[in-house]
Amino acid sequence: MWDKEGTGIVTFAFEVIFTHDVHSHFENWPKVAAKIKQLTGRRRLNGEPYLLVDIGDHVDRAHFITEGTEGQVNVALLNQLDYDYATIGNNEGITFDYQQLSALYRDAQFKVLINNLFEADGKRPSWCMPYDVKTLGRFKVGIIGTTVNFTRFYEQLGWRIGDPVEAVAQCVRKLKQEVDFILVLSHLGLPRDQKLAKQVQGIDLILGAHTHHFLPHGQKVGQTWIHQVGKFGQYVGCVQVYHDHAYGQFACYPRAEAVQEEEADPESVQLLEKWEKQAEHHLAHPLTVLDKTLPISWHEETMLGNLLAEAVSDWCQTPIAMVNTGLILDHLPQGVVRLRDIHRICPHPINACRLHLRGEEIWSILDRSLEHDLQSLEIKGFGFRGERLGMLALNGLSVEYSPAESGDAVITNIFTANGPIDLHETYPVATVDMFTFGGIFPEIYEKNEIDYFLPEFLRDLLAARLKQGKLERAAKQRWIKQTTNKKEA
Secondary structure: OOOOOOOOOEEEEEEEEEEOOOOOOOOOHHHHHHHHHHHHHHHHHHOOOEEEEEOOOOOOOOOHHHHHHOOHHHHHHHHHOOOOEEOOOHHHHHOOOHHHHHHHOOOOOOEEEOOOEEEOOOOOOOOOEOEEEEEEOOEEEEEEEEEOOOHHHHHHOOEEEOOHHHHHHHHHHHHOOOOOEEEEEEEOOHHHHHHHHHHOOOOOEEEEOOOOOEOOOOEEEOOEEEEOEOOOOOEEEEEEEEEEOOOOEEEEEEEEEEOOOOOOOHHHHHHHHHHHHHHHHHOOOEEEEEOOOEOOOOOOOOHHHHHHHHHHHHHHOOOEEEEEHHHOOOOEOOEEEEHHHHHHHOOOOOOEEEEEEEHHHHHHHHHHHOOHHHHOOEOOEOOEOOOEOOOEEEEOOEEEEEOOOOOOOEEEEEEEOOEEOOOOOEEEEEEEOHHHHOOOOHHHHOOOOOEEEOOOOHHHHHHHHHHHOOHHHHHOOOEEEOOOOOOOO
């Protein structure tokens, strides 16, 4: 390790301070702000150069303040701390519609770097740039931003998204003769960052995100350092960069700064309170009036679960729908139902989708869904912001089942609107996109032909269903427990 005290040969060059994958965890943000002010204040006091950057997924529409301000609160928080650069993650890129993303950074006082995002006609959006060059002390630093290429989703929202590795390689070729140091802000995830470090020569440092890895002292791949510090604003990432004058080389010293013990920054608290009032006002819009409370359960059929299944079926125009009840986090109380209530019980950035399943595949999925362990399964990721999977709420199906000696029930008959299900026939089915990303139900996960319905979230569909009225339709029982076994269909 080099002598950081300095012998006249090795000296401090600059520091990069960064956040990523905050996911609108605003309960942590005032402490994050306090830590950032401490770190940047120290550099300013000593007259030492630094960069402050965010690597994406600062936004998460699961938080009502982000939802109620269309992400403007997140931009305001970054502005308040004088961030220099940001790139986008999938939560910025594909949970907002085209107009919302185009307007997200209208008030940004920092530069947005994304090298692989384009308008549908191939032009770069006016609100971002692929890279920038910034002079820090005696050195020119090239900063590149790139994000994960969920091609199908971006295209459906009106964008084009390119291969990030190819885009970074192009930027590096342009920059390497112009700058002393190349930094990549990468919302690709650790495995692809490692691939990037191996395939693209000339990158000095990759600040990563997306996969929520925690690398307290970074990771070196070839000649490239990679750093990532977890999720939700629990840590602030830092990389001190030193320069060896004799050899003309740089050395990086990554670290992670915990924020837990910090005192909340009062300015950030005040700013959040201001935006919270705006969000509350926006989400106070009334949708309907309930004459009774609608409960929800992970293990028992409810009207509210059935309403969500009906909403998804209506939206995707399919006779059959299957959605997990764990998507609904709480009951809806009697009285006026507002946008905030729907967001509270269904905060997930999850979309509906349509695919085709054979009758035997539907039977297999429904049979597994009766397993208590599966209903109690803890789910992380895939847009899910709840706790447990829950049972399957249905539309267009009636299922007879009976207890089994193992403790889990077994299906004895399944009926569609046209009679007993045909195990060999193919049916159009609506469900939720989280099942197409994870292997919970292989019958769904392994399908190639899937129609995704963007940008509306499940809560938008549920709100539309509630406004439609005639809720008594959802009271019709879909799961029918039998006291005696019947011959299977």
